[in-house]
Amino acid sequence: MTQPGFSPATGDALARWLDQMRALDGASEHTIAAYRTDVAGFLGFLHAHHGESLGLARLGALGQSDMRAWMAYERGRGLSARSLARALSSVKSFIRWLSDREGFDATHVLSARAPKYSRKLPRPLAVDAAKAVIEQVELQAMEPWVAARDAAVVTLLYGCGLRISEALGLTGAAHPLPEVLRIRGKGDKERLVPVLPAARAAVAEYVRLCPWPVEAQAPLFRGVRGGALNPRQIEKAMELARNALGLPATATPHALRHSFATHLLAAGGDLRAIQELLGHASLATTQVYTAVDTARLMQVYQAAHPRA
Template structure:
């Protein structure tokens, strides 16, 4: 049992997490983060008041409790960004809790998160993204491994897949269809168009790979035939980045950022890009509009004679 909480409060937390799994389709990583955030908050309240925090006591949390908790979190070195995330988790729990129990949770829901500068995604330029794919295609000693790495990078950039989604493909997915059904974060499904370049890259890899993937078996294999370790994708990208002189922000996930940013710059619809990326909220996708605007200002400042 979480320290300082009654069995009832722990059960309440468990029911909320079950609700997130069942109705919101939250991933296990998200569930783990929510559990840690809210349990930490509730545990602090128990220590702060020196009493067990049952469900009825949790209904009487006031503004001074919220201020004390946030001061405690900042005092242990938590950044503004991390504290804002924790507060968002706590509010989500209390929103569900108050609706279920029928009490006023204004003191919790009105708590203001500390301000922080949101980090913008760091996409590659179109030419740099193409260079990465070309580089990984020649840097591995084994031709089939080079083809494998190129196929993965092409899927990340050409289809906007997450690394885990690309590595989640199986023998049942080849040959790749024109539209691929992807199961992403939170077990959410989406349909992703497959470019001919991505289909060709995967076909080249399958033709060269010494391990024929059966239905349900991992498509992308390591040197010994097992499912490919995600870390090897990072290492291939790191090697290409160093060879091409790209910044440390040139990661496999940066190719997904590049997919979204380049689509938007070409006139892509924000809602359509949201669907292609599998974002649950449009606000997550809207960050790419800030990226595009930031790049435009960089060009303006560099080129305008009066800037």
């Protein structure tokens, strides 16, 4: 994996680290590509900054000035604080892994502070809006089985908190849907998700109308030609529904998953239980929904108690 600015040993180390992230940590190919881009960009900067190819020994001697220079360069070329924080996390992970194997002190790299940024809050739909979306989606398609299919998918997104990739990854073996569904999500991690009667009924109606046979190894949700349903079709269905209902552009398929989590929390759901249902690796990822709930409470309060 030798690249400009990489010594062969450094390129090999990066390749081995990525292989470990893929094999042991279960990182997706999308995540692996992001790690590769982040670390390669960092190494490329160091090469230009020092005017020499970087070997493993040189990486072991990086100081705070190197980290500050890299971060200043990235901000100078317009990288957002959020993206830089992600890139720094990738770099730290790689250098930590490398230092464990090469036996050098990585304190200067690992102590670099990420820039502060305001985390974007998810944009969930109100309960009545989420229900209206499902009803609207069912009315849109000309073919009854397509309408039932689209309604079944969005019902799973909202009723079970599934990612669209997880819903469309179901095979015929999942039918009829059980009361508890085993989902394989990000990082190839499994979780158990309760399935509401409404979701089971929606999928059963789709299967009843679908012109394609249910086969255990074939996709449960089919496109009009019988192949796997493209997620773009569900995105288009959501676009039509939100336009018809006057909802904002943030009313996307993923917003239904956000809505599932936010509405559960508002109803008194336990944060750790919601974490398990969503398949979040970290509780911190789930805790963002507490901020959403608080923000909504403040909106209600301000509407009820307007300032003079």
